[in-house]
Amino acid sequence: MAAATFVQGSCKTMCPPDEYEIRKEHNLVRPFETSFLSAVKCYSRSAAGQSAARHKNIRDLTTLENTVKYLFEQVLDRRKTSLAQLYDFVFDRLRAVRQDLVVQGYLEGFSGLRTVTVAKILEYCVRFYIYFQFRLSHLPASAFSSHLNQNHLDECLSQLLHLYSKIEVKNHDLLHQTSHIEIEALDLLLSKNSAGLHRALQLPSKTKSNTIVRNSIEISISLWLGNFVRANHIARGLPLSLQLAYRAHFSLLRPRVLEVYERGYRSPQGTKFPLEKLRRYLLFDTARQTAEFCVDCGLSLDDTGSSVIFKTGTALKFSTTSQSNNLYDQDFEETLENVRVSHFLYGQSI
Amino acid sequence: MATMNLNQYLREIQSSWESRSGTEVSEFLSFNHPHVMSAKLTAEGFEKSVERLVESPLDELVILHLRCLNCVNQQKYLEAYSEQSALVQAFTKLFQTQKEDNWALFIMYVISLDLRMFAIKADKELAKKGADKPGQTLEKAAECLMGLFRVCAADNRSSDEDTKRWGMLYLVNQLFKIYFRINKLHLCKALIRAIDASQFKDHFSLSQQVTYRYYVGRKAIFESDFKSAEKFLTYAFERCHRECRNNKRLILIYLIPVKMLLGHLPTPHLLRKYDLLQFSEVVQAVREGNLRRLNNALLQHDAFFIRCGVYLILEKLKVTTYRNLFKKVTLLMKTHQIPIEAYLEALKFMGVEDIDLDETQCIIANLIFENKIKGYISNSHNKLVISKQNPFPPLAAIMKVCRGKEISVSSFNLFTLGCVDRPNPAASQASGNFAGEAVARQTSTCFSLKNNEIDRKEFINRIKNEFLTKLATI
Numbered sequence: 001m002a003a004a005t006f007v008q009g010s011c012k013t014m015c016p017p018d019e020y021e022i023r024k025e026h027n028l029v030r031p032f033e034t035s036f037l038s039a040v041k042c043y044s045r046s047a048a049g050q051s052a053a054r055h056k057n058i059r060d061l062t063t064l065e066n067t068v069k070y071l072f073e074q075v076l077d078r079r080k081t082s083l084a085q086l087y088d089f090v091f092d093r094l095r096a097v098r099q100d101l102v103v104q105g106y107l108e109g110f111s112g113l114r115t116v117t118v119a120k121i122l123e124y125c126v127r128f129y130i131y132f133q134f135r136l137s138h139l140p141a142s143a144f145s146s147h148l149n150q151n152h153l154d155e156c157l158s159q160l161l162h163l164y165s166k167i168e169v170k171n172h173d174l175l176h177q178t179s180h181i182e183i184e185a186l187d188l189l190l191s192k193n194s195a196g197l198h199r200a201l202q203l204p205s206k207t208k209s210n211t212i213v214r215n216s217i218e219i220s221i222s223l224w225l226g227n228f229v230r231a232n233h234i235a236r237g238l239p240l241s242l243q244l245a246y247r248a249h250f251s252l253l254r255p256r257v258l259e260v261y262e263r264g265y266r267s268p269q270g271t272k273f274p275l276e277k278l279r280r281y282l283l284f285d286t287a288r289q290t291a292e293f294c295v296d297c298g299l300s301l302d303d304t305g306s307s308v309i310f311k312t313g314t315a316l317k318f319s320t321t322s323q324s325n326n327l328y329d330q331d332f333e334e335t336l337e338n339v340r341v342s343h344f345l346y347g348q349s350i
Numbered sequence: 351m352a353t354m355n356l357n358q359y360l361r362e363i364q365s366s367w368e369s370r371s372g373t374e375v376s377e378f379l380s381f382n383h384p385h386v387m388s389a390k391l392t393a394e395g396f397e398k399s400v401e402r403l404v405e406s407p408l409d410e411l412v413i414l415h416l417r418c419l420n421c422v423n424q425q426k427y428l429e430a431y432s433e434q435s436a437l438v439q440a441f442t443k444l445f446q447t448q449k450e451d452n453w454a455l456f457i458m459y460v461i462s463l464d465l466r467m468f469a470i471k472a473d474k475e476l477a478k479k480g481a482d483k484p485g486q487t488l489e490k491a492a493e494c495l496m497g498l499f500r501v502c503a504a505d506n507r508s509s510d511e512d513t514k515r516w517g518m519l520y521l522v523n524q525l526f527k528i529y530f531r532i533n534k535l536h537l538c539k540a541l542i543r544a545i546d547a548s549q550f551k552d553h554f555s556l557s558q559q560v561t562y563r564y565y566v567g568r569k570a571i572f573e574s575d576f577k578s579a580e581k582f583l584t585y586a587f588e589r590c591h592r593e594c595r596n597n598k599r600l601i602l603i604y605l606i607p608v609k610m611l612l613g614h615l616p617t618p619h620l621l622r623k624y625d626l627l628q629f630s631e632v633v634q635a636v637r638e639g640n641l642r643r644l645n646n647a648l649l650q651h652d653a654f655f656i657r658c659g660v661y662l663i664l665e666k667l668k669v670t671t672y673r674n675l676f677k678k679v680t681l682l683m684k685t686h687q688i689p690i691e692a693y694l695e696a697l698k699f700m701g702v703e704d705i706d707l708d709e710t711q712c713i714i715a716n717l718i719f720e721n722k723i724k725g726y727i728s729n730s731h732n733k734l735v736i737s738k739q740n741p742f743p744p745l746a747a748i749m750k751v752c753r754g755k756e757i758s759v760s761s762f763n764l765f766t767l768g769c770v771d772r773p774n775p776a777a778s779q780a781s782g783n784f785a786g787e788a789v790a791r792q793t794s795t796c797f798s799l800k801n802n803e804i805d806r807k808e809f810i811n812r813i814k815n816e817f818l819t820k821l822a823t824i
Contacts, residue, residue: 169480169484170480193574194572194574194662195572197662198572198659198662201656201661201662202656221662221665224662224665224666225665225666225668225669225716226669226712226713226716226719227709227712227713227716228712229708229709229711229712230705230709230712233704233709259719260712260715260716260719261715263715263718263719264711264714264715264716264718264719264726264727265715265726265727265728265729266726267726267728267735271726271727271728271729271730272729272730273729274729277729281712
């Protein structure tokens with residue numbers, strides 16, 4: 001792509017003045033945006049034909065960085081409303097930030113130290129998506145779209161890895177200023193098939209020998225071999241952001257885990273398997289959730305309701321149940337409540 | 351040939367072209383032919399001579415070829431690629447105008463090969479200069495070749511003899527080589543579909559078929575479709591010419607792990623014959639059920655295995671190794687209800703660190719799930735209850751390879767033979783199924799733990815004394 005098609009943004013406020021005026025007129029200003037100074041550019045599908053004065057509506061890199069900091073520290077940290085509403089607002093505004101990065105060509109090539117800044121912004125976004133995937137997964141689809149969040153996470157990750165490869169070639173030392181180790185490990189843990197593992201195994205040995213990466217590889221291989229217990233065990237030693245990502249990925253494996261245990265323990269006369277034990281394997285928060293999941297999959301509980309019955313002849317049926325993507329965990333909730341959101345997003349809670 | 355002068359070269363290529371001799375013209379345009387050694391061909395003013403002695407459209411091809419040769423002589427591969435690329439594109443245009451004719455296919459083969467070779471060299475050159483994107487020249491070469499491919503594939507009005515479609519598989523193989531090198535395997539899918547749909551699918555030359563199956567087999571491995579991989583790679587290996595040892599070796603690098611996964615271990619003879627001793631430690635370890643030896647074997651040659659892309663399949667052999675190890679333990683215990691501790695002790699003895707009952711149960715549950723063990727785990731008594739009949743079926747006989755969902759028909763038969771939802775001790779004992787003993791005590795608790803308390807301790811002692819020493823002789 002020729003550099004000529006990229007715009008050089010010149011807007012130095014979080015929201016372009018033109019946009020603010022239009023939104024104010026049409027009553028489209030959000031409660032968070034009490035005045036022009038606290039307004040943030042919202043996401044809109046790029047309209048063609050705005051060529052001439054376009055650069056005035058696109059924020060330059062420093063402004064973008066400040067915008068993200070504002071969103072994290074002044075909006076998320078302040079917590080004046082529900083998490084879901086905060087997510088809605090910040091998700092949209094971050095999308096606009098990423099859009100401004102794209103149109104200025106920052107995601108394409110190498111632009112020295114600025115690429116490091118761009119990488120940092122994308123890293124903040126990745127942690128944002130993971131954080132909220134974890135904290136809002138238990139909400140119904142109308143309140144939080146796990147699917148959309150996941151898509152943006154995937155997109156961001158692949159843009160980041162692309163940037164890292166550019167930095168690596170042009171100026172290897174700059175790579176240390178990014179969190180590429182954490183992100184490589186994240187990408188591996190979130191990978192849905194063995195392609196991620198293939199990629200990770202071919203990383204340079206310096207990266208591979210890093211504890212976090214090594215553990216992530218061991219976790220992935222354990223899952224590849226069906227050894228969920230080992231994978232869960234190692235995962236507990238990961239930094240917080242990676243643990244959240246691991247759990248998010250693991251929830252996709254719950255049907256498989258249940259299948260394996262059902263098959264391994266089922267007897268003709270019916271084996272009673274304690275829900276509390278199964279809960280640990282499935283990484284559910286409560287025995288009740290586990291029970292609900294099992295029943296949804298076609299299993300029955302015993303009379304006391306504390307065990308599930310694995311019996312030959314039962315056919316399991318899997319569909320997206322209410323519990324399958326539920327990541328809620330009391331311990332993690334408490335931890336996250338005690339961590340400043342911005343600290344987590346900046347990668348400081350490792 | 352190596353000292354051929356320019357006029358001679360031009361006259362010969364012109365006459366070959368006039369007589370539509372594809373093979374002869376292709377030699378004069380190939381970098382594998384000795385004419386490229388002659389310095390006289392790229393002497394000053396060669397272009398004028400070409401224009402004088404060679405007719406259109408051949409003249410353009412010859413000029414580009416000689417320009418390319420000039421660059422190669424100066425070791426400027428990026429420029430060489432550029433010329434070769436122009437050559438291929440010029441050829442594509444003229445090839446398309448040759449209706450109902452395919453004598454030029456031979457030319458297509460050599461210039462495609464050279465294009466790919468120069469692209470590789472050009473990328474190396476770029477890498478030295480600190481290039482942006484590794485493999486960018488190869489990607490461009492692929493696009494170029496796709497242009498040629500489309501010309502061939504679209505030629506469906508000509509007779510079977512004259513159709514350009516005969517060139518499809520050769521190009522597909524060249525494209526496979528590029529896609530594998532730049533790691534864009536997903537681009538192979540469309541090509542595979544095109545070949546599968548072709549009526550010439552089984553009539554292309556054997557060497558092209560072997561190459562094709564090799565790459566399709568490797569792609570299947572990458573997608574964990576091991577059954578298909580075995581099919582393709584076996585074909586490739588068996589049909590590959592005896593003399594092409596290098597190619598046979600390459601095929602084996604992928605075929606051996608796949609076959610091991612499916613239950614067939616290679617003989618030491620085979621490994622020695624094809625210089626693949628990196629696998630011999632792995633094979634021994636799996637056969638013995640020796641996890642420690644397997645881990646060491648993987649570590650020792652991990653760079654080789656990772657580079658070839660077979661490391662992950664070999665990791666998967668751990669499951670087979672667990673199975674072999676557990677089979678040994680079971681045989682030593684001489685009973686059909688084995689405490690899980692027995693397996694745990696075996697794993698610890700094999701050097702598995704940090705392992706507990708939970709993990710051992712998980713491993714066993716997986717083996718049962720994959721039909722590698724016939725039985726079930728009794729949670730309350732922490733024992734593995736195995737079938738009296740063939741509890742460790744031979745791996746090769748387990749047809750349902752792990753690809754997600756498995757319905758174990760075989761175990762179903764076992765359980766329904768006399769053993770029903772309403773357990774009938776007499777009936778099941780008569781049928782001789784393993785459930786007999788267990789079911790007979792159905793009225794009380796299934797393995798009355800209190801009575802077996804001493805038995806359990808005895809079991810564990812037996813493990814530690816008898817069986818660990820036996821394992822030590824491995």
